Amino acid sequence: MKKKEKRYSLRASLIAFFVLATCINFLVGLYNIFAANISVQDISRLVDTGRSLSKASQNISTLQGDMETYLFSRSTFALQSYYNSRNLVQADITLLQEKATYTESGIRHKNLAGLLGHYLDTVEQVMSDKRNERAEEYIAGYQLATQEYQYIIDYIKTTMYSDLLQSTAQLDTAMAEVQTRNNISYTLFFSATGLVIIMILLFSFQTTQPIMRLAEHAKSVSDGNYDIDIKTPDTGLEVSALYSSFDIMVQSTKLYVDSLREKQVLEQELAQQKIEGLEMHNALQVAELHALHAQMNPHFIFNTINIGAKIAMMQGDDVLCEYLENAADVFRYNLAGLDEATLQEEISNVKAYMNLLTTRFGEKLIFTCNCETDIDMNCYTLPRMTLQPLVENAFVHGVSQIETTGIISLDATQTDDAVVICISNNGNRFPAEKIKTLSSGSPEPKQVVPPGHVSGIGLFNVIKRLRLHFQTDRLLTIESNDHLTKVTLTLPLPKKEG
Amino acid sequence: MIKNVFRILIVSLVVIVLMLSLLLFRPQAQISSHVDYSYHLQIIVENTDTYFFNQFLYGAKEAADTLEAYVEVVSLEKGKTDSLRETVEKGIYAKVDGIALHAVADTNVQTLCDLAELNGVQLALYESENSLTLPVPNIATNAYSIGTTAAQLAIEASGGNCKAILVLDRVNKDLSANRSLKLQGILEWFNDYPNAEVVETYVINSDFMATEQLMDILFGKAITFNTIICLKETSTPMFAQRILDNALIGSVRLIGYGALPETLDYINRNIIYGSVCPDAQEIGYQTVVALINSLRNNRMSDYSSANLYSITKENVSDFILMQQEDIG
DSSP: OOOOOOOOOHHHHHHHHHHHHHHHHHHHHHHHHHHHHHHHHHHHHHHHHHHHHHHHHHHHHHHHHHHHHHHHHOOHHHHHHHHHHHHHHHHHHHHHHHHOOSSTTHHHHHHHHHHHHHHHHHHHHHHHHHHTTOHHHHHHHHHHHHHHHHHHHHHHHHHHHHHHHHHHHHHHHHHHHHHHHHHHHHHHHHHHHHHHHHHHHHHHHHHHHHHHHHHHHHHHHHTTOOOOOOOOOSOOHHHHHHHHHHHHHHHHHHHHHHHHHHHHHHHHHHHHHHHHHHHHHHHHHHHHHHHHHHOOOHHHHHHHHHHHHHHHHHTTOHHHHHHHHHHHHHHHHHHTOSSEEEHHHHHHHHHHHHHHHHHHHGGGEEEEEEEOTTSOTTTOEEESSSHHHHHHHHHHHTGGGOSSOEEEEEEEEEOSSEEEEEEEESSSOOOHHHHHHHHHTOOOOOOOOOTTOSSOOOHHHHHHHHHHHHTOSOOEEEEEOSSOEEEEEEEEOOOOOO | OHHHHHHHHHHHHHHHHHHHHHHHTOOOSSOOSOSSOSEEEEEEEESOOOHHHHHHHHHHHHHHHHHTEEEEEEEEOTTOHHHHHHHHHHHHHTTOSEEEEOOOTTSOHHHHHHHHHHTTOEEEEESOGGGTTSSSOEEEEOHHHHHHHHHHHHHHHHTTOOEEEEEEEOSSSSOOHHHHHHHHHHHHHHTTOTTOEEEEEEEEOSSHHHHHHHHHHHHTSOOOOSEEEEOOTTTHHHHHHHHHHTTOBTTBEEEEESOOHHHHHHHHTTSSOEEEEEOHHHHHHHHHHHHHHHHTTOOOOSEEEEOEEEEETTTHHHHHHHHHHHHO
8 A cells, every 4th residue: 555645834844945955054164164174273283393392492492591590690580580481391391291192203292301301300400409509510410401401402403304394295285185175165065055056946946836836727717717627736735735725616616607607598598488488478469459459249240241141142142142151251260369270271261361352352363272282281280360461461562552463372382391381472562671671580560550451460470470389480481573472481390209 | 856855955964964074073193003102112223224224123113012112213324423322312311211222332332321220211232242241131143153154155155165355344443343253253164164265354334435445446456256255234235236247257256244135136146145144123123122121120131142044045035025025
């Protein structure tokens, strides 16, 4: 099982990084300081021996002089000076004994310490003999002391010369070591500085990169793009928490926005449906209203027309009887409402209507109706009062305006997916502006029902009801020139239930 | 990546700490392996880089290492007696434990012995046959034995018909007992061989010019000798080279002294027949032992004789090998 990697907080990482970098720089500085001190110590050590020997030589020379002065003068001042010098030489002996080692150079310090010690004893004896006025003893002692003093001076010179030779040889080595140490110090300094700078850059990049990436994600989200791939980086705890929270926030926001969109779409569809419903209702109300305007006392009208038909039939006037029966059929159909009717019913109504007109106008109006036999008239439905207004319109605005015989034709054919009903007339040209208005689907303009219309239902109403019934546009096309106007209804066939 | 950054920083920190540690805790140079020695001995030698003294010092230091003593070598300029006396006095006043010296005839060794005794310093002599009567240890090779050994080699080289030129070292102006004993040893050995004789004896100074002058004398006139017995270490190779230069190999046999590398080489090349060599290493060793025994109040006999070697073609390779090992 893979061990879960421990993560540290950003603060801890920053503190650790800066502490480490500071420690590195501090230690490098410390190294340089110590290297410099050691170099100075090494060089100083080379001359230190000579310095101490030189000092010892001076002190012993002073002591010799003080002894001689006392021997010659016996002054207290000389005696005091002698003791001072003696103390200095004693200190030199102590220093030499400390430096004495069993090495080629160290043993000389031991010997010199011994010589100085013996000399001090000899001189002390001389001083004592002088104070006690033992002339022969102190004279002999003085000669011995002088000889020893000379030995010491010679020995110091020899030792200094040997030390100088040794120091010279060691100086080259020491200088080489100093140079090496300097080179190491410089290298260490510049390497450490360069390393820390590089590490600072790397660390900064690594630390800020996730944050900058998160900022880019935030910008994407603010621009509306919720489909972003947020990968939590392997970094500090705070940044990981930030990424996790941001991811959750984006997901939640995305869900919320999607739900809002869906809701909006649903509301739009609902509104649209409401509007269509209202429009249908409105169209129906308008149609009904128009129908109501034309509706008087249906019973009275029917009774009147029927009585008239009977009277005509009793009097043997078949034409009048047929005319009144057609009128009754037309009135009855108009009053039946605006729901659905079969194609057969519609065409029958048109035929009854046109019978009235042809009876009225005789040879000045001709109506033809051609329907394909394979159309199932009784099974195909469409809104009631669809065809009559079109035929009515063809008479009122078309053939009634011309001097010659007017011809109105109704042809019904079936294609693979539609029933095509074409109502044509040879009357006046259909105004092009009106054709354009009807085709554009613009709202029905307020209009007064022109005289001569039975139904009072305009083309706009017919088109609207057709659109609402079949749920599609482009059902009606109008072609018109000076001699022929065609109104073509292309009614889609219902889809077969599979 | 951040982890790698930290790893690099930590490694760098460790490296710097190590470097700092190496800098601060560097080994101190020139500290003797012995913090404290039991005795401090001075050995006064002539200021010469001869093989004898090199071997002598080698033996002395070997004994010092064994007996935990520190040996300080003090070099003198050869032949200056004042320098020897002063050096010994310096050592005495410096309160060393013991001093070993090679006493020349002019040296007032008795005075030095008295001074040393007064100051509690032990003296010892080496190769100082002139001072055998002094109550201090004396380690030396037997001069008489040197003479007999040299004569023996001369007889072997010449087949008994030995007409020898004897060359001795003049340490001081007067004929010393040391030289006399050497000559005596040679003569007594020659007594057993009727055809063996010492044609002439020369005593020359220590400098090489004296040897050159002698060689000019010897080889500049009619050769009346067939053997040269040279009992002077530094002159032996010089005689060998002159024999070689004068194409006298086989005509003149050379018996030398000492075991200088040049001498051994000439022996190996049959230019020198043989060489009498004191065991310098043993002399040095015994000198230090004698000093320390004296300091411990374990008095040995005042005189100790060191061994002598005869180096010839048969065993010269062993000596060459020993020399090479010593150098290595």
